[in-house]
Amino acid sequence: MARQLQMEEDQVFGGEHHSGRAVDVTTEGARAFELEFERTPAFEWLRENAGRFGFRLSFPEGNPCGYAYEPWHFRWVGKIVAKQVAASGMPRRPTGK
Numbered sequence: 006m007a008r009q010l011q012m013e014e015d016q017v018f019g020g021e022h023h024s025g026r027a028v029d030v031t032t033e034g035a036r037a038f039e040l041e042f043e044r045t046p047a048f049e050w051l052r053e054n055a056g057r058f059g060f061r062l063s064f065p066e067g068n069p070c071g072y073a074y075e076p077w078h079f080r081w082v083g084k085i086v087a088k089q090v091a092a093s094g095m096p097r098r099p100t101g102k
């Protein structure tokens with residue numbers, strides 16, 4: 006159900022950014038919108054703490070929607086949903102890859 010709503014939202018609004026609830030982040034030393042962001046301390050911090058503030062990674066690797074992996078794109082979903090996502094485990098790239 007949530008997946009279907011997400012896909013409908015993307016079709017209607019042209020993506021999560023138009024909802025006003027999504028942000029793209031980067032940090033010094035990482036080019037914007039590049040996978041290298043996932044190798045930064047900033048991403049590691051986000052991976053561990055975003056859920057505490059109600060954010061989740063929208064498109065983790067292997068996401069069921071089939072979207073390209075975007076380690077920089079986080080969406081506010083509220084603390085309850087973010088906590089549920091964190092409890093189910095956010096996919097992470099194996100070390101050394």
Ligand SMILES: [Zn+2]
Pocket residue numbers: 022027028029077078079
């Ligand atoms: Zn984005």
